[in-house]
Structure formats: C-alpha cells, structure tokens
Amino acid sequence: MTAVARARPGQWSRVSGALWRRPWSRATLLLTPPLAWFLVVYVAALAVMLITAFWTVNPFTGNLERVWNLQNFSQILTNAGYLRIILTTVYMAAGVTLVDAVIALPFAYYMARVAAPRTRTFLFVCVLLPLWASYLAKVYAWLVMFTHDGVLNWGLARFGLGPQNMIYTNPAVFVVFCYIWLPYMIIPVYAAIERIPSSLIEASQDLGGRTARTAWSVIAPLALPGIVAGSIFTFSLTLGDYVTPTLIGGGNSDLIGTVIASNVGVANDLPLAAAMAMVPIAIMACYLLAARALGAFREI
Amino acid sequence: MESTGLRITLRAWAVLVLILLFGPILVIIAYAFDPSVIQSWPIRGFTWHWFIVAWHDQAVRQAFLLSVRVGLLAAGIAMALGSAVAYGLHNFKFFGRESISFLLVLPIALPGVITGIALNNMFGFLNITLSALTIVIGHTTFCIVIVYNNLIARLRRTPRSLTEASMDLGARGWQTQLYVMLPQIATALVSGALLAFALSFDEVIVTIFTAGANTTLPIWIFGQLNRGQQLPEVNAVVTIVILLTIIPVLIAAKIAGTGGVVRTARATAEGTAASR
Numbered sequence: 001m002t003a004v005a006r007a008r009p010g011q012w013s014r015v016s017g018a019l020w021r022r023p024w025s026r027a028t029l030l031l032t033p034p035l036a037w038f039l040v041v042y043v044a045a046l047a048v049m050l051i052t053a054f055w056t057v058n059p060f061t062g063n064l065e066r067v068w069n070l071q072n073f074s075q076i077l078t079n080a081g082y083l084r085i086i087l088t089t090v091y092m093a094a095g096v097t098l099v100d101a102v103i104a105l106p107f108a109y110y111m112a113r114v115a116a117p118r119t120r121t122f123l124f125v126c127v128l129l130p131l132w133a134s135y136l137a138k139v140y141a142w143l144v145m146f147t148h149d150g151v152l153n154w155g156l157a158r159f160g161l162g163p164q165n166m167i168y169t170n171p172a173v174f175v176v177f178c179y180i181w182l183p184y185m186i187i188p189v190y191a192a193i194e195r196i197p198s199s200l201i202e203a204s205q206d207l208g209g210r211t212a213r214t215a216w217s218v219i220a221p222l223a224l225p226g227i228v229a230g231s232i233f234t235f236s237l238t239l240g241d242y243v244t245p246t247l248i249g250g251g252n253s254d255l256i257g258t259v260i261a262s263n264v265g266v267a268n269d270l271p272l273a274a275a276m277a278m279v280p281i282a283i284m285a286c287y288l289l290a291a292r293a294l295g296a297f298r299e300i
Numbered sequence: 301m302e303s304t305g306l307r308i309t310l311r312a313w314a315v316l317v318l319i320l321l322f323g324p325i326l327v328i329i330a331y332a333f334d335p336s337v338i339q340s341w342p343i344r345g346f347t348w349h350w351f352i353v354a355w356h357d358q359a360v361r362q363a364f365l366l367s368v369r370v371g372l373l374a375a376g377i378a379m380a381l382g383s384a385v386a387y388g389l390h391n392f393k394f395f396g397r398e399s400i401s402f403l404l405v406l407p408i409a410l411p412g413v414i415t416g417i418a419l420n421n422m423f424g425f426l427n428i429t430l431s432a433l434t435i436v437i438g439h440t441t442f443c444i445v446i447v448y449n450n451l452i453a454r455l456r457r458t459p460r461s462l463t464e465a466s467m468d469l470g471a472r473g474w475q476t477q478l479y480v481m482l483p484q485i486a487t488a489l490v491s492g493a494l495l496a497f498a499l500s501f502d503e504v505i506v507t508i509f510t511a512g513a514n515t516t517l518p519i520w521i522f523g524q525l526n527r528g529q530q531l532p533e534v535n536a537v538v539t540i541v542i543l544l545t546i547i548p549v550l551i552a553a554k555i556a557g558t559g560g561v562v563r564t565a566r567a568t569a570e571g572t573a574a575s576r
Contacts, residue, residue, distance in 0.1 A: 110310040133325055140534070260414075
C-alpha cells in the first residue's frame with residue numbers, strides 16, 4: 001500500500017487516467033489485437049477454405065482452376081463411396097458418444113456424490129492426467145496393445161482364448177476413440193451431477209422412488225446438459241480425427257478425417273478436401289442447433 | 301443416501317474406469333524399459349538403453365528443441381492475446397460479446413483437421429512458405445482459448461469490490477491492476493500458460509498441415525509409427541512426452557489452488573475440457 005501512497009502523477013498516471021475516463025478506449029485497446037489475430041488468421045482461413053470448396057483442380061495439369069462450380073459437392077453427395085464414409089463416421093461418432101456417456105455417468109456420480117472430498121480431488125486429478133497426457137502417446141499405447149503379441153492377446157490367452165486379429169479394424173478404431181475422449185465426457189457430466197440439489201434426490205426417495213427410478217427420472221434428466229456438453233467433444237473430435245484411423249485402422253479405416261487428410265497430402269486436391277471439411281462443420285452446426293433447441297445450454 | 305450395495309457397485313465401477321484410463325499409459329511406459337527390440341507382452345527385463353539412444357539421436361534432439369521453441373512462443377503470444385480478450389470481455393458489456401467468446405472456442409470445438417487444412421490452404425493462397433513460424437501461428441490460434449478460459453474463470457470469481465476498494469483508497473487504474481488484480485489472477489495466468497504449452501507441445505493434427513519440412517517431436521513420432529521404424533526408441537520418446545505433458549498440468553493444478561484443489565481443478569478442467 002505504500003506504493004500507492006507514494007505515487008506521483010507522472011506520465012504513466014496520465015495515460016492511466018485518460019484510459020480510465022474513456023472506457024471504450026480501454027475496450028478497444030484490449031480487444032483489437034486478439035480479435036485482429038482471429039480475423040486475419042482464423043476467420044480468413046475458414047473463408048478462403050469455403051471459397052476453395054467451390055473451385056476445382058484440373059485433372060490433367062493438377063493446377064487449381066478458379067472457376068465457381070458445385071462439382072466437389074455434387075461429387076461428395078452422389079458418390080456412394082463418400083456417402084458410405086460419411087455415414088460410417090457419423091455412426092462411429094454417435095456410438096463413441098453413447099459408450100462414453102454410459103461409462104462416464106456412474107463414475108461421475110460416484111465422484112460427485114459418494115466419494116469423500118479427498119477421494120474426489122484424487123479422482124479429479126486422475127481424470128485430468130489422461131485428458132492432458134500426450135494424444136499420440138495414447139493412440140500409440142493402444143496400437144501396441146492391439147498387436148498380435150500385445151497385452152490384449154496375452155490377456156485373452158490367460159482365459160484360453162486364441163490370439164485375435166484386432167489391429168487395423170474399425171472396431172479397434174472405435175475402442176481407441178472411446179478411450180481417448182472419455183475424460184472429455186466425464187468432466188462436464190461430473191459438473192452437471194454436482195449441481196443437482198440433494199433435496200431433489202431425497203424427495204424422489206421419500207416419494208418411494210427406487211434407485212433405478214430415481215436415476216432415470218431425476219438424475220438422468222438433470223445430468224443431460226452435462227452429457228450434451230461432453231457429447232459435443234466426443235462427437236466433434238471423432239468426426240474430424242485422422243491420426244487414430246491412420247495408425248489404428250491402417251489402410252482399412254476410411255473416415256471423413258482420413259479422406260480430408262489424404263486429399264491434402266497424396267491426391268493434392270485441396271478443393272475436394274475443403275468441400276469434404278464442410279461436412280463435419282455442417283453436421284456439428286446441426287448438432288449444436290439441435291442441442292440448443294433441446295435446452296442443453298441453459299445451465300452451462 | 302445410497303444403499304450399501306449401490307455404493308459398492310459404484311466404487312467398483314470407478315476402480316474399473318481408473319484401470320481403463322491409466323492401463324494403456326502404464327503399458328507404454330513399461331515398454332520403454334523393455335530391452336527387447338521386438339514388442340511383445342510381457343516385457344523381458346529392464347533397461348535405460350532406449351532413453352540413451354533417444355538422447356543421442358540428433359533428429360529427436362532437433363525435433364524436441366523445435367517443439368519446445370514453438371510451445372514457448374505459442375504459449376507466450378497466447379498469454380498476451382488471451383488475457384487481453386479475457387479482460388476485455390469481462391469488463392465491458394457490448395453488442396457481439398457472445399459471438400466473440402463463441403469465435404474463440406471454434407478452433408477447438410471444430411475438428412483439428414479443419415483448422416489444419418484451412419491454414420494450410422490460406423498459407424498456400426498467400427504464397428507463405430511453411431516454417432516454424434507458421435506452426436506457431438497455428439498453435440497460438442487454439443492456445444488463446446486455453447488462457448482465456450482459465451483467466452475469465454478467475455476474473456468471475458474475483459469480487460469487484462476489491463477493485464472498488466482500491467479505487468476508493470486512491471489508487472489509480474494501473475496501480476489497481478498491478479497491486480490488487482495481478483496478485484489475484486497471477487496463478488490463473490501461469491496455469492493457463494502452462495496448459496497452453498502442454499497442448500502445443502503435444503499437438504500433431506494442425507502441426508502436420510502447417511509444418512512443411514519442419515519436424516516437431518509429435519511429427520517425428522507420427523512418422524516413425526507410420527513407417528513402423530525404431531519403435532523401441534519411439535517408446536522412450538513417447539514416455540518423455542507423456543511426462544512433459546502431465547507435469548505442467550500437475551503444476552497448474554497445484555499453483556492454482558487458492559480455493560481448495562477441487563474447486564480450482566474443476567474450473568481449470570471445465571475450462572480446458574470446454575476448450576480442448
């Protein structure tokens with residue numbers, strides 16, 4: 001506090017005073033650099049990508065032809081192969097979301113309402129660490145576990161089950177997605193359950209609701225905003241991932257992400273990749289609008 | 301209260317989930333110490349050999365240094381821009397405020413591949429050669445939201461009366477910021493920067509599209525995995541990467557612990573989950 005008392009009106013103070021008298025100048029000063037960054041780098045990039053989606057690549061010369069047309073979109077929407085890939089990806093994203101929600105709900109409930117405060121802190125850190133631990137490391141760990149001589153076949157052999165070919169299949173990709181995005185589901189579900197007033201659960205029990213009834217009619221609806229918040233990540237991250245399908249699925253797993261990535265890299269057809277990138281954006285936009293219509297964002 | 305049976309079931313479920321969460325990570329760490337060149341379970345011994353190999357590998361060393369440089373730069377720029385936007389949005393109400401916070405989350409809410417090809421496409425469009433700088437630009441874009449989320453959560457919990465008291469006692473605007481607000485938000489700022497570094501250090505999806513010929517550590521790992529080469533060395537490198545991504549999180553959770561660890565961990569986690 002001595003520093004405050006000793007302060008003399010100098011240049012600093014005059015600037016500070018001038019800024020204090022004009023709030024809009026402070027707001028402009030603070031918000032211009034980050035917003036400029038976002039507009040110049042990110043929004044501009046998205047806009048250029050949107051425009052590129054309406055151009056084509058000359059199949060003979062490989063040059064970008066800046067002529068407006070809908071060829072990329074009609075190719076994606078009429079080609080049975082692309083449609084199948086889109087459907088597979090959406091099914092996978094939905095399945096991952098469902099499985100993660102089922103795993104996360106009891107865990108989050110235990111964390112929020114049963115565990116002692118000390119255990120809760122411990123569990124929280126236990127969810128945070130795998131969430132932040134290197135993404136590639138986690139995918140690689142499963143790659144190693146799924147291989148012929150890996151942990152899973154070793155475990156199966158203990159039960160007298162022969163070695164299975166698990167690696168380079170879509171089910172393997174599914175399992176890895178479920179694993180990697182699980183912490184993203186647990187945390188919002190936990191936050192939602194923690195906010196449920198105990199009185200509601202007690203009231204349900206007083207009125208004769210058994211465990212299953214209370215879980216289904218009281219806890220599930222109140223945890224729904226958390227599930228929806230978590231599902232935004234599990235769904236969106238699955239829709240666009242290409243590293244997991246590349247490493248775990250080998251060449252056998254075609255998802256939206258791998259199609260986009262291979263069109264940027266190998267095929268060098270940026271317009272088609274850009275058009276394909278609009279698919280997850282469109283799906284996510286519909287998803288977010290539906291979630292909002294269902295009132296999922298009211299509490300969060 | 302839950303019945304005893306239910307509590308036991310829930311506890312068992314929690315233990316199973318913990319095994320699921322940590323099992324794969326522990327397996328890969330175990331492999332890093334396996335003397336065998338062929339990867340099979342169970343491991344056959346214990347050796348530091350592969351860590352020494354990785355230490356002497358020039359390619360790994362350079363990739364590591366590039367990742368650290370990119371991470372520091374991206375976290376630094378993100379700290380400046382992210383805290384500015386958090387302050388701006390917290391202190392001023394204006395039209396379009398909601399859209400700005402929505403815009404900030406977009407690079408993370410949308411799949412990384414989209415950010416990646418959008419940037420790749422634009423750099424190509426503008427004839428900008430891909431370099432370490434383009435990686436930093438890509439990383440900063442999604443790191444801003446981490447810093448922003450951490451800081452805005454703290455600002456919302458800091459009572460406005462503190463600022464008002466400081467002003468009443470005659471402090472000028474900058475003095476209030478420096479002597480009253482900064483101590484309040486310092487830990488949130490540092491933990492935001494740490495998390496931003498961890499995110500950048502580990503990022504591979506956006507990086508591949510913005511790196512050009514440059515190799516960060518995750519790109520090196522991805523390349524080796526794709527080719528199936530030098531896997532024992534990869535195990536050691538991956539173990540180090542796991543530690544380097546986990547340690548900043550532990551520190552961040554520790555230093556941000558003013559109101560009890562759970563509370564802050566939750567704020568951090570909600571912020572980061574809402575942003576990653």
